[in-house]
Amino acid sequence: MNLQNLKNALVTGTKVTKMMMAILIISIVTISCGKDDPVNNGNNNNQFQYDRFNIKAATIVYSNEDDNGEFKIVFDDYGKKFRHEMSDQIVISDEDAKKYYVLIPAEKKYLEYSSEAGASNRYLFLYYGDDVGSAWSYYPGFIKQSNRTIAGKNCSVCKWGADGETFEWGGWSRITFLHSVVSGSDVSKFEAKSIVESAPANSFTIPDDYTKY
Numbered sequence: 001m002n003l004q005n006l007k008n009a010l011v012t013g014t015k016v017t018k019m020m021m022a023i024l025i026i027s028i029v030t031i032s033c034g035k036d037d038p039v040n041n042g043n044n045n046n047q048f049q050y051d052r053f054n055i056k057a058a059t060i061v062y063s064n065e066d067d068n069g070e071f072k073i074v075f076d077d078y079g080k081k082f083r084h085e086m087s088d089q090i091v092i093s094d095e096d097a098k099k100y101y102v103l104i105p106a107e108k109k110y111l112e113y114s115s116e117a118g119a120s121n122r123y124l125f126l127y128y129g130d131d132v133g134s135a136w137s138y139y140p141g142f143i144k145q146s147n148r149t150i151a152g153k154n155c156s157v158c159k160w161g162a163d164g165e166t167f168e169w170g171g172w173s174r175i176t177f178l179h180s181v182v183s184g185s186d187v188s189k190f191e192a193k194s195i196v197e198s199a200p201a202n203s204f205t206i207p208d209d210y211t212k213y
Contacts, residue, residue, distance in 0.1 A: 051126060052078040054173040057199040060151070064190035071190070073125055076199040082122045083203050091121050092204050101206060108210045127171025129158040139167075150177040151192040 057076040063069060074083040080095040090103040100113040129144070142160040148170060149155070155177045157170035170178035180189040 051123065052080075053126070053175050054078075055175075055197055057197060058175070059196045059199060060175070060177075060192050061194045062190045063193050065188070070193070074199050074203045075122070076204070079122045079126075081199070081204045083199075084121050084124075092206075093121055094204055103206070103210060108207075109213050110206055110210050111213050125176045127169070127174050127176040129169055129171055130156050130174075148178075151195045153177065153192075153195065 053075060056078055059072065059074045061070055061072050064071065071087070072083075072085040074085075075081060077096075082091075082093045082095075084091040088104070088106065090101075090105065092101040092103065093099070098114060101110050103110045137158075139160040140162050142158065145157040145159055147154050148157050150170060150172070153172040155170040155172045157168065157178065159166070159168045161167065165181055165183040168178065168180040168182075169176065175192075177192040178190075180187065180191075
């Protein structure tokens with residue numbers, strides 16, 4: 001994959017990636033509207049962080065139809081360090097270091113950005129369904145469904161519809177465990193199938209055998 005093709009792939013993405021971009025847009029709106037919500041995210045200083053997960057670290061494997069059947073996320077420091085493993089690329093962000101990497105395992109090469117933009121990858125997996133006043137709750141037909149056990153966790157689940165599409169979103173501890181979009185006979189869905197509440201060592205560093213584009 002040459003550099004231009006890589007950039008094109010990052011722009012177009014899979015169907016699931018495009019779907020998750022919708023989450024990103026509303027999440028940013030929700031963050032700005034709810035930044036003063038006095039809910040504790042479980043971090044050590046008891047200060048609420050609206051754009052953080054509620055557990056310190058995790059490794060989560062998801063099933064889906066669009067990326068060779070599954071993908072994985074890994075995070076630490078409540079999401080400040082984040083890794084998203086897809087079939088053809090790995091995205092790593094380190095918020096404190098202001099570094100954002102895209103790795104291409106097939107070529108053992110990577111791109112590096114000195115930017116906080118990589119934090120947006122975390123927003124794709126933040127879950128706001130339990131937040132009072134969340135922007136999501138104003139969507140047409142929005143309802144909270146019965147809780148559902150997903151990957152062994154007791155997840156809340158929301159459902160709504162608009163423009164001929166039905167959306168279903170579920171999560172636990174501010175982490176998205178389920179996202180589904182049904183439009184006619186077309187279904188895009190990803191769902192957590194396992195979670196370990198830890199992050200393997202070296203998850204957020206570049207392997208020694210990779211070279212920079």
